[in-house]
Amino acid sequence: MSMDPDRPALEEADLVGMAQRGDMASFEALVARYRDKIYARAYSMMRNEEEALDLSQDAWVKGWQKLAQFQGDSSFITWMTRITINLCLDQLRKQKRLRAESLEAMEEDGGRGVEWRLPAANPNPTAGLEQAELRERIDRALAQLSVEHRTALVLHEFEDMEYKEIARRMKCSIGTVMSRLYYARRRMASLLAGLKRENSE
Amino acid sequence: MKHDLELKVQAWLDGELPEHEARRIGQWIARDAEASALAAELGCVRQALSRHEAPVTVGESREFYWSKIERQIQREAAVPGKDSLPWLARWRKYLEPAAGVVALTCVILMAVMQAGSRTFDEISSPGDGMEAVTFHDQSAQMTVVWLRTAQNQSVPKNVRFEDEHGTVVDLE
Numbered sequence: 001m002s003m004d005p006d007r008p009a010l011e012e013a014d015l016v017g018m019a020q021r022g023d024m025a026s027f028e029a030l031v032a033r034y035r036d037k038i039y040a041r042a043y044s045m046m047r048n049e050e051e052a053l054d055l056s057q058d059a060w061v062k063g064w065q066k067l068a069q070f071q072g073d074s075s076f077i078t079w080m081t082r083i084t085i086n087l088c089l090d091q092l093r094k095q096k097r098l099r100a101e102s103l104e105a106m107e108e109d110g111g112r113g114v115e116w117r118l119p120a121a122n123p124n125p126t127a128g129l130e131q132a133e134l135r136e137r138i139d140r141a142l143a144q145l146s147v148e149h150r151t152a153l154v155l156h157e158f159e160d161m162e163y164k165e166i167a168r169r170m171k172c173s174i175g176t177v178m179s180r181l182y183y184a185r186r187r188m189a190s191l192l193a194g195l196k197r198e199n200s201e
Numbered sequence: 202m203k204h205d206l207e208l209k210v211q212a213w214l215d216g217e218l219p220e221h222e223a224r225r226i227g228q229w230i231a232r233d234a235e236a237s238a239l240a241a242e243l244g245c246v247r248q249a250l251s252r253h254e255a256p257v258t259v260g261e262s263r264e265f266y267w268s269k270i271e272r273q274i275q276r277e278a279a280v281p282g283k284d285s286l287p288w289l290a291r292w293r294k295y296l297e298p299a300a301g302v303v304a305l306t307c308v309i310l311m312a313v314m315q316a317g318s319r320t321f322d323e324i325s326s327p328g329d330g331m332e333a334v335t336f337h338d339q340s341a342q343m344t345v346v347w348l349r350t351a352q353n354q355s356v357p358k359n360v361r362f363e364d365e366h367g368t369v370v371d372l373e
Contacts, residue, residue: 024271031270032263040257053259057266061273120235120242126249139255156215157250163217178208185211185246192246 008032016076020067027067031060034077038084044154045088047143055091059084081159089151089169097147098170125192141191149184156181202235210240214247 007015007029015033018026038059043052063080070079092098126134142150151170155161161169166177212218213226230236259266335344 024274028267028271031267035263035266036256036258039259040254043257044254049260053261056259057270057273060270061277064270064274065277120239124241124245126245131253134249135253135255138250138253153250157247158254160251163212163215178211181215182208182211182243185243188246188250189242192249 012076013072016067016070016072019064020070024064027064030076034080035060037077038080041081041084041154041158042088044142044158045085045151046091047150051091055087056084059087062087085155085159085169092147092151098151099146099148120186120189125189137192138188141188144191145184145187149180149187152177152180153184153188202239206236207239210236211243214240214243 007025010018010026010029012030012033015026015030019030035056039052039056042056042059043049046052046055059080062083066083070076074082089098126137129137142153145153148170152166155166155169156163163174163177163181167174170177172180209218209222209226210230213223213230216223218226230240338344
C-alpha cells in the first residue's frame with residue numbers, strides 16, 4: 001500500500017487533527033515521520049533489536065487507540081515517546097530485568113561497582129574524540145550498564161526528565177534515582193576513559 | 202567525600218537543588234578541588250550523552266513496518282468491548298461497594314422518613330395562638346396531648362389519646 005503523497009508534507013498538528021478524526025492515512029504519515037525516533041528510544045531501553053521493533057510498533061498501536069486523549073500539551077513525538085517508555089518499562093518489569101532496589105544496592109556496594117567510590121579521576125573522559133567515534137563509544141558503554149542504571153540515564157539525559165518523574169516512572173524513590181544516576185555517570189566516565197586508553201595503546 | 206555530598210554535587214549540576222542550597226553548594230564546589238573534579242566529570246558525561254545519542258534506524262521498509270501496526274489496529278478494533286470505556290473497568294472495583302453503601306443509605310433514610318411521617322401524623326399541629334404539651338406513658342402505652350389557647354392557658358381545649366394499638370382519639 002502506498003501512502004497519500006500529500007500527507008507527508010502536512011504540518012504535524014494537521015496530521016494529528018485528521019488522525020484524531022479517524023483518518024488512518026494521516027496516522028501512517030506520522031508513523032513514517034517518527035518511526036526511527038520511537039524505535040531508537042525503545043532500543044536504548046531494551047538493547048535488543050527484535051524487542052525494540054515489537055515494542056515500537058505496539059507503542060504506535062497504543063498511540064492510535066489513545067489519540068483522542070492527546071491534547072497538545074506536549075509535542076506529538078514527546079507524547080508518543082512517553083507511551084514507548086512506559087511500554088518498555090512494563091516489559092522490563094515483566095521480564096524481571098528491572099530489579100528490586102535492595103539487590104541493586106548490594107551490587108553497587110560490592111565487587112563490580114567500586115569505581116563510584118573513588119575520587120573523580122576522569123574530569124574529561126571524552127576529550128579528543130570525534131563526534132562519530134564518541135557516539136559509538138557511548139553506545140558501547142551504555143550496553144555495559146545494568147538495566148536500572150541505563151534506564152535512569154536514558155530518561156534523564158535523553159528525555160530531560162526530572163528526578164521526580166523518573167522516580168514515578170521507575171516506581172522507586174527520588175533518592176534511588178539520584179544514586180542510580182550517580183553510579184551510572186561514574187561508570188560511564190570510567191568506561192569512556194577506559195575505552196579511550198584502550199584505543200591509544 | 203561523603204556520598205550525600207556527592208549526590209548534592211550531582212543535584213547541583215542537574216538544577217535539582219532549591220535556590221539557596223544551590224548557591225551554597227556552588228560556592229563550595231568552587232573552593233573544593235575534589236568536589237570540583239567530580240562536578241567536571243559528571244558534567245562531561247552528561248553533556249556527552251545529551252548530545253551524542255547514537256542514531257538508530259528501523260531495519261524494515263516503511264510499508265512493512267506500517268503493515269504490522271495497521272493489522273494490529275484493525276485486529277484490536279474488531280474485538281468487541283476491547284478498550285471500551287477502560288476508565289469504567291478501573292473504577293468498577295470502587296463503584297460497586299460505593300453503590301451498595303448508597304443503596305443502604307437510601308433504605309435507612311426512607312425508613313427514617315416513614316417513621317418520621319407517622320410521628321408527624323400522631324402529633325396535631327397547633328394553630329396560631331395555641332400551645333401543645335405532649336405526655337407519653339410507656340407503661341400504659343398511651344400518649345396525651347394538651348392543646349391550650351393563649352387567652353386561656355389553664356383550660357385544656359383538646360385532648361388527644363393514642364392507645365397501645367396506635368389509635369388516636371381526640372377529645373374536645
